Amino acid sequence: MLEESYGTEDTMCLLQFLCWENSVFSKTVIGELLSHIGYSYTNELKTSLEVLCNILRIDDSWQLQRYEYALKGLPDEKYGLIDIIHRNKQGQPKRAYLFVKCVTNLMEPQSFAHQIVTQSPDLQKKWNAAVEWLQHELDRRAPTVSSYYSGTSWSPPSNEAANGSFFLERSLSAKTTLEKAVLLRVESVDAV
Numbered sequence: 001m002l003e004e005s006y007g008t009e010d011t012m013c014l015l016q017f018l019c020w021e022n023s024v025f026s027k028t029v030i031g032e033l034l035s036h037i038g039y040s041y042t043n044e045l046k047t048s049l050e051v052l053c054n055i056l057r058i059d060d061s062w063q064l065q066r067y068e069y070a071l072k073g074l075p076d077e078k079y080g081l082i083d084i085i086h087r088n089k090q091g092q093p094k095r096a097y098l099f100v101k102c103v104t105n106l107m108e109p110q111s112f113a114h115q116i117v118t119q120s121p122d123l124q125k126k127w128n129a130a131v132e133w134l135q136h137e138l139d140r141r142a143p144t145v146s147s148y149y150s151g152t153s154w155s156p157p158s159n160e161a162a163n164g165s166f167f168l169e170r171s172l173s174a175k176t177t178l179e180k181a182v183l184l185r186v187e188s189v190d191a192v
Contacts, residue, residue: 012054021060029055030069034078038087042095049102056106056113067112071103071123082123085130093137093168097177100134103127104181117186124186131181137168138178 019026033055037048056066073080079087081103089096106113117123168174 012051015051015055016058019055019058019062019066021062023062023065026055026058026062026066027069027074030066031074031076031078034070034073034080034084038079038084042092042098045095045098049098053102053106064112064116067106068116070106071113071116072120082117082126082130085133086126089130089133089137096130097134097137097168097174100130100181101173101177103130104177104184107184109184114184114186128185131178131185134174134178134181138170138174 015029019029030052033048033052037045037052040048052070056063056070058066069080071080071082073083081099085096085099085103088099103113107117108114117127
């Protein structure tokens with residue numbers, strides 16, 4: 001069902017209905033989504049991540065558990081979103097960026113995602129490393145003063161488009177995502 005009508009509104013409504021107060025189905029759907037996004041093409045990720053976010057935002061008694069599955073992964077070798085970032089950041093920086101953007105959008109202060117990352121030293125370390133990686137990538141690709149990026153007349157291509165570019169572009173969206181991610185960096189309890 002996920003492969004045939006991925007991202008359609010009817011499919012989304014059906015998935016939300018079936019996941020509502022159903023831990024087994026929720027775990028299965030999240031496992032399938034993690035598997036799909038872990039190996040899908042970059043141009044398919046946006047729709048897949050939107051489906052995952054919609055499933056995570058179902059407000060029921062299993063919402064926290066769904067967030068844990070998505071961020072930490074599943075015991076049967078399905079990587080969580082934060083691990084997927086690290087698996088992609090060297091070889092496929094645009095894919096890694098899309099996962100950072102997704103987690104950043106999920107991690108509003110006081111959200112379930114923020115709570116899960118805050119309470120796990122391993123996830124804290126990985127999340128902070130992901131933010132540092134994004135900052136390094138965007139600083140490395142910073143435009144020169146005489147470049148076309150200066151001013152507001154032109155913006156670099158989107159990192160979400162399959163435009164053939166391998167490198168992460170320093171787009172307005174990427175800079176905004178970085179700013180938000182830096183604010184959401186998690187300080188370890190030991191450092192305080």
